[in-house]
Amino acid sequence: METLAIPTNGSLTSKDLDSGIDVKWCPGCGDYSILKQVQTVFPELGVPKEKFVFISGIGCSSRFNYYMDTYGMHSIHGRAAAIASGVKASNPDLSVWIVSGDGDAFSIGGNHFIHLMRKNFDVNYLVFNNQIYSLTKGQYSPTSEPTVYPHLSLFL
Ligand SMILES: Cc1ncc(C[n+]2csc(CCOP(=O)(O)OP(=O)(O)O)c2C)c(N)n1
Numbered sequence: 001m002e003t004l005a006i007p008t009n010g011s012l013t014s015k016d017l018d019s020g021i022d023v024k025w026c027p028g029c030g031d032y033s034i035l036k037q038v039q040t041v042f043p044e045l046g047v048p049k050e051k052f053v054f055i056s057g058i059g060c061s062s063r064f065n066y067y068m069d070t071y072g073m074h075s076i077h078g079r080a081a082a083i084a085s086g087v088k089a090s091n092p093d094l095s096v097w098i099v100s101g102d103g104d105a106f107s108i109g110g111n112h113f114i115h116l117m118r119k120n121f122d123v124n125y126l127v128f129n130n131q132i133y134s135l136t137k138g139q140y141s142p143t144s145e146p147t148v149y150p151h152l153s154l155f156l
């Protein structure tokens, strides 16, 4: 495990949260904006850097924690909620953030999402809702706009 660089003067800045790793999202992707906003706003939360943990699933969005200079884990598809629950249960003082896409959170991870809500774990869920499976090149997700299939009207 890499050693985390902790600011010694106690004041966290957005630069302290930047891992410096080359960001590999497509040009123009909205995920850049989410990364920038998180790095800008999180220092204002008053949480020490070493207390943040980002647990991601699978998808373009789930590359997020490579770009944050915090603790974190790139986990498995749809299962970030289960892993994050374990992190929070064993270390309740951590600020735990699940990072997920609409497919990861609401399709393959739909059941874990429901049970996370039911158990009411004190974790945060950051869903990058681009209304599509982007990593796998554009399949529909639960938040995609409904499509009208004209041929289906034959069966109505
Ligand atoms: C068990 C498993 N099933 C399917 C896949 C293929 N897969 C990778 S990412 C993904 C969907 C990601 O969509 P979303 O969560 O919306 O993330 P985005 O890429 O849009 O950020 C799928 C189906 C996989 N990696 N593992």
Ligand SMILES: [Mg+2]
Residues within 6 Å of the ligand: 059, 101, 102, 103, 128, 129, 130, 131, 132, 133, 134, 141
């Ligand atoms: Mg998506």
